[in-house]
Amino acid sequence: MYPAPFSYVRVASVAEALAALAEHPDGRFLAGGHSLLPALKLRLAEPAVLIDIGRVAELQGITQVGSTLRIGSLATHDQVASSDTVCAGARLLAEACAKVGDAAVRNWGTLGGNLAHADPASDPPPALVAAGARLELQSSVGQRWVAADQFFSDLFLTALASDEIITAVEVPAAGARTGSAYLKHPHPASGYAVCGAAAVVTLDGAGRCESARLAIGGVGPVPVAIDLAALSGEVPEQAGVDAALADIEIADPLSDPYASADYRIRLARVLGRRAMLLAAQRAVA
Amino acid sequence: MPESITISVTVNSRRYERAVEPRTLLIHFLRDALGLTGSHVGCETSLCGACTVLVDGAATKACTLLAAQADGRAVTTIEGLAQDGALHPVQEQLWHHHGVQCGYCTSGMVLAAVALLEREPSPTDAQIRAGLKGNLCRCTGYANIVDAVHAAAAALAAR
Secondary structure (H helix, E strand, C coil): CCCCCCEEEECCCHHHHHHHHHHCCCEEEECCCCCHHHHHHCCCCCCCEEEECCCCHHHCCEEEECCEEEEECCCEHHHHHCCHHHHHHCHHHHHHHHCCCCHHHHHHCEHHHHHHHCCCCCCHHHHHHHHCCEEEEECCCCEEEEEHHHHEEECCEECCCCCCEEEEEEEECCCCCEEEEEEEEECCCCCCEEEEEEEEEEECCCCCEEEEEEEEECCCCCCEEECCHHHCCCCCCHHHHHHHHCCCCCCCCCCCCCCCHHHHHHHHHHHHHHHHHHHHHHHHC | CCCCEEEEEEECCEEEEEEECCCCEHHHHHHHHCCCCCCCCCCCCCCCCCCEEEECCEEEEHHHCEHHHHCCCEEECHHHCCECCECCHHHHHHHHCCCCCCCCCHHHHHHHHHHHHHHCCCCCHHHHHHHCCCCCCCCCCCHHHHHHHHHHHHHHHCC
């Protein structure tokens, strides 16, 4: 199964990548290629030029500056999942990246590539939405930042402009009395998320919810943040969380022979509750 | 003539320089350009793992990587594992524990297990099953493969 023919350009810097994209507007960036190559092989995409950014050093690395994690867009799922910095500061993201594909896929698939691909059944997007992350985008004109919950516009569509590249993801590191979790119901054959639930909970000194954020992936065309204002000031317990999640609304829910829209929304309630309670438990620990 | 690029890949400690079409996948480079047919083509969609090789030590599905992405890197295939005629412990133990039936998945399974043991020298059952999740076997039911990986871990530790 061969992709359609294309030209191949390898670049060594973001500046070169943007210049190559300006020269070849019908080109596509190749990072790990683990979403793009399957699409090329199925001829779902036939770019004339692949611009290989896979070795651009400035897009790599995971660091923490103050209370912000900065994850280069070329960080692989394996690097994110096994990073002590991410495990400590954004455990839900490490858990989400650990659940992508399998070990070999995680060795090549990158966080930036995953986000640009915007598969609705992917694991990192809801984790980033729940964590309040933002994406750093660069064009030849300048930089801008887009919040994760504004980045995904529809199935496989994002706010990334045709002349931009994702350079990094910035994630607020969890502070005191904050816990997080990502739980997933995988499709039994593909391993993709039928539903993924990402939660971040901060408790006050008395164990009541100071803030709680939940995002659901796999159910709608984009990851959806769930309003949990009702939990504010409450001790997170099953009954209260269930009540807060009883009327979850997710627009245009996906539906297929394995999982109907109703089933997915039920899953969102169950996994959402479990993720919230696990995050709350971790906030205490 | 289709466009071609020249790449240099070290495969099983031997350096090969070849002109390839940009769209050449690593699996086809190994099998068709170099004649190393031990790595198999299975699903071609990165699900089955029959094409698994090591690239710079990392388990890699060679059907989902361009040969150009392996340019300048070191690849290990099933042909490169045995040393001086002695099988690698993972190969040896798959044989002893009857972890091989039709054999189609085996070369990829072996490389995935080698990568797993490199990272986790004494894995639990759960770690082995998680590490081999991307390698499908439709014959053995996996139990003997898991046993073989445990035995290979012990053999490697005893070295």
